[in-house]
Amino acid sequence: MAEEVSSQMNSLSISETNPSSSATISLVSGDDIVFKVEPTIAKEMETVQSFIDETDGKITTIPLPNISSHDLPYVIEYCEKSIAGKITKEFEAEFVKKLNNEEVKELFLAANYLNIKKLLDFLSQVIADRIANKSVEYVRRYFGIENDFTPEEEAKLREELAWTFTGVDPDDEDEN
């Protein structure tokens, strides 16, 4: 309940900062929270923009069932910075600091769904940085993947891939 209220406040504050209400686009998250954004933000989201184009701009309320009200503000924030040309190393570092592993994955899915190439590339790099040089077991846990090799198959493959091994970093504490 508290979460819902804070999300609504979030959406309120966003609509307040964008007063030109006639032209705004309403993005509806999977849990039915409405986020009003400038059309320029929608342009950054190819999926949304193509939806608007298809209906000749008549429809300005766009349901995004795959994206939660928790993730959408992050996406909007990134798009706003991107339009303002303010995606700096510092911004990216700050942005990513706020996100735990689950959120990074959720946002990656959202960026893919909305087709925002810059955000997708950025999050790919973030995910890559978080799994780089970790043990195979850690990466399996990170993505929630079952090992479907038999022990014999795995041993054989480990031998084949011996050339790829460098030092393995200690695993981070799992967050989930």
Place this chain on the structure above:
Amino acid sequence: MAKDTKLKAMVDRISELPDELLSHILSFLPLNFAYTTGLISKRWKTLCKLMIDLHFDDKLVKGEEEFQRFGRCVDKVMLSPDMNNQPIRGFHLNCCHPELLLFDYDQWIEAAKLRGVQDLQLQLSVFPFKTAYEMSKWESRTKSMEDKFISVAPNNIFSCRTLVILKLERLCVAGNILSVHLPLLKTLHLKSVYLQNSDNLKKLISKSLVLEDLYVMVGYKERASIPLARVDKGPFHVLFKAVYHNLQFLRVQIGHLFFNPYPLSHFIYFLILFFVL
């Protein structure tokens, strides 16, 4: 409990991602580690072979032994029989270890060509040496400045029908460029690149017909034959004649001295630049 269900749902969504997207993540990993992920599951074993951008960078490689492993890794990815049918888009080789000479890097480039590379970038900064000993070891093997740059075979690089982007930095093109076939090349950057003589540059540029972005900063091996006073406008006329309507970006620096490590020569070089531009 609710959180568990949500996580499970998300895990499923991650594993539902198409192969292209997962291999896209792999392309941001250090290359050898990207291949290590083949151990994750049967599906991931095939994913790394789908990677279309191969970026090899030895900046984290320390010492001769580790470089050997790095080199063998490139060998494996580029030359092993089960890889060479996989099409690729990008091949970047960023190397600063002199031990690169122990490997057949021309063959790596050839393999990239055969796999349809569109974006080829080589940055072979064998300098700087970390110790005087390394320097002297190198000195004894080479005679003049340009010999200290790694040489690549010209006909390997300048004849590739799929290439769209070609960026070369800090290397030396061995011998004359005999044939140029770059029908799709839009971006050509030559940065601290040694060519045999200015004819080679003319040939290269006049035959790259669809260029849009050109950056030239070259030196010539036959510098003795070109008097300093003639650090001429000749090449520029050729450049401007050769590169016509398509060109959107042009940066040119041509000199004979800029590889020389002495400050005075640098100074002269910049004077020349100023004069020419």
